[in-house]
Amino acid sequence: MAFLEIDGLRKRFGSVEILKGIDLDLEKGGFLVLVGPSGCGKSTLLNTIAGLETITEGEIRVDGRTINDLHPSKRDIAMVFQSYALYPNMTVAGNIAFGMEMRGVPAQERQKAIDKVAKVLQIGHLLQRKPSQLSGGQRQRVAMGRALVRDPKLFLFDEPLSNLDAKLRVDMRIEIKRLHATTGTTIVYVTHDQIEAMTLATKIAVMRDGEVQQFGTPAEIYNNPTNLFVADFMGSPAMNLIPATIGGNGNALSVVLQREAREPISLALADAPTGLSAFHSKPIIFGVRPEALTDPEGAERNASNIATADCHIEVVEPAGSDTFAVTNLGGKAVVARLRADANIQPGTSTPLAFNLTKAVFFDPATENRIL
Amino acid sequence: MSVIATPARQSTGGISARTVNRILIYSLLALFALFYLMPLFVMLVTSFKTMDEIQSGNMLALPQAPTFEPWLKAWGETCVGLTCAGIKGYFWNSIKMVVPAVLISTLLGALNGYVLTKWRFRGHTLVFGLMLFACFIPFQSVLLPMATILGSLGRFGVTLRNATGFSFGLGNPTVNLVFVHVVYGLGFTTLFFRNYYEAFPTELVKAAQVDGASFFQIFRRIMLPNSMPIFVVTVIYQFTNIWNDFLFASAYAGTGDAMPMTVALNNVVNTSTGVVEYNVNMAAAMIAALPTLLVYVVAGRYFVRGLMAGAVKG
Amino acid sequence: MTTVTTQIKLTPEHSARPGASMRSRLQDALPKIVLAPSFAITIVFVYGFILWTVYLSFTNSKTFPSYALTGPRAYQRLWRWTFESDPPSSWYTSITNMGIFGFLYIFICLALGLFLAILLDQKIRGEGVLRPIYLYPMALSFIVTGVAWKWFLDPGLGLEQTLHQWGWTSFHFDWIKNKDFVIYTVVIAGVWQASGFIMAMFLAGLRGIDGEIMKAAQIDGATTFQLYRRIVIPLLRPVFLSAFIVLAHLAIKSYDLVVALTSGGPGGSAWLPSNFMYEYTFKRNEMAVGSASAVIMLMTITAIIVPYLYSELREKPR
């Protein structure tokens, strides 16, 4: 039995169904990230776990106990909000202690708890300030402090980093990861940023329009996306999704990519998924991540199935650590990720290596993965 | 947003068109300032003049021998109807009516705004709409039923007093006016707080819920401490309106000792027995104006905000 | 609340559940309980009383309310009086005055308010002094300032006398004593009171206009006049609407203005419907007629306000 279990959860606002039957579970000490585009229902789902929204249908259990009708303060949770939601009229210390005050914890104990949390988060010098006198990063820390001090069974984070600038965001991300590692608490974390999802999670739920599209470990989600939406949403730069057809014969299938004003490329597939033979001569979507499309010297040494083809390079984007090259296949711009020192010119043709071990195929009609 | 930002074109006469323009604008503005100030100015100077000076002199002239006599007389001696004890009693009547009415209506408005934004329920817009519309009704359409009800409550108060020796405020005109002003001020105070709390971050309320604060604890510890500006706006708006009210005051306390200031002043001014003492009238008017004028001078910014909030719904 | 049974099965502390759920049910209802008194007060003392007034208008109540319905007689009388112009009935005077006053008051306030706002928006030094001066009349009761106005407009004491003293002896200004013109003095005083506030509304509107739009128009070669006529004033449309609503509702409610300035004017010639209602109800013992006139006032305001409120409240889906 998992620590957090969500069964058939539905949420309606009036007649609009926002959550359409969510099933998730998370082991104790796990880090579940809910990721998806804005408006897909992540915050609503988190709020139902917190008890800030009622549930229309379904059940939420923590540690085996149904908490559907429990008041938020009775659920033994703590929550960090996107806007931090610090009480503007109270000092940092007052903010951190408010929950304890409400529970009638004596002042002395409150002070001890505040000091402890302040030390962990290094906000001791801020305790007497008002939230308006803090920087964005400091507010974020205080918000975390307010959550930490409760020592809850379950931490809930709603896009806690999205109001920070890029550098602080990375710092705080690491800090959250460290906190999770050292305290071993269970966390449910909402973000629309797939990098945060990949770096933090032990489990990811990719959501869209109130439904979970895929639920699994970061590696599963990244390498084996179940449908076009997940493939497209996770990863940066995004996976190349190229319209193609299946050619070849019998056991030796190949994927055929159209090119502008030149004959098509045909890539032989050594170990194609079994479902693919049904798509012979039919259109499919060929998915290949930029890092699986490289200069031949940079290709993965131990990959079993690498095919090379000449491609016309349209744009070159040196990004410092890598160089991205854009070519056109199947009528779409396709991004390849080359080594930083790859000598490559726009307007010329260059051989590119396709790592077909990492390639995935989708049925354009259902948008699902072909297995 | 300003428009006169284009570089001035130099006219041949030596004075630029821009300068002429500016002079024109400032003169117009000054002229209108005089127009708006004139009544207050006339009241002020006249209240310091003797009757002789008023009859012989110019109404716009400054007093030649300023005297406080009219103010003292207005405060302590002038006749309101048949009693000649000045307006001081009526001034206190107004205070006794305004303070509780403002406090109660503001507090209720704050609670209503809190519920209507942070604890929404089905039909909250309809409830708010009905309360809001009440701001706009001509009070003539409720004047009579209210008079009838206050009359019966008064009679009930007499019965109560006969039975228990205490009327519980029933039938007391000041209590009646407090009640009336609370009832018909609720729409405004609710509107002010609703619009303010609408923009108040809901996440704070959620955080407090997670922290275990109850409905009233959230209101007292989170909402109220962060509502100072709208409190000031509402209190000033209600204070000004209730202090200045004439319709309810004359309908429900139009005679007798419980008259509020406005009614008393109207009586002073319209008393037609003997010589009209304009200086005393003006002094009485100034005294009646002082509280709101003071509030306006001290916190005019908030007063304007209140007017705007009452005018433009959010 | 529908899963109480499953809880009893699942939670070890089930004996505590019913009580807790009662308390939480009370907690859930608390917001409504808090709002209820205010809402009930509004329903009874606003809407209930309105119905009561409507009811009274269909009786033949005189000095005291009578509750026997006698049909729309009060309305029939008002209807007859509406056309009784020679000599004018009080009702005829009141509604004609309402027309004159309403139109001039709204129109002049809008024009003057906009004009002053535009002037004040020209980077004026001393704006901080001028603005409160324009606006203060709104903070004072007209019962107070009416004293000064009455004096100022009195031919024997005020403006006329002052100008005579200054040598302009042929000057005559006795509108306040003239039954055909007294309503125009009410307009003057009304405009004096409200125009500063309308100015403030327009000024806020002007300050809210994106400065870059103005710069773009200037680069396009618009003169100042064109700029205001073609760009600014169209952008102020919502302010016009709000200001109109405010003024219309102030105009219909105007009561103390007439009382303080004219005491009703010679022979009631300055009455507005609000004065008509008060006089007929409380002084002339024609309660049914007074109620009928109040109902007509209410319907007039409703026709203006309700569409406005409806659009204001509906426009904001959440």
Ligand SMILES: Nc1ncnc2c1ncn2[C@@H]1O[C@H](COP(=O)(O)OP(=O)(O)O)[C@@H](O)[C@H]1O
């Ligand atoms: N109280 C509410 N009433 C009606 N609709 C709501 C409410 N809260 C959220 N929604 C709707 O639910 C959807 C999901 O919202 P949310 O959970 O905040 O999305 P996310 O956090 O994924 O961006 C949105 O379309 C939003 O408009």
Ligand SMILES: [Mg+2]
């Ligand atoms: Mg969200």
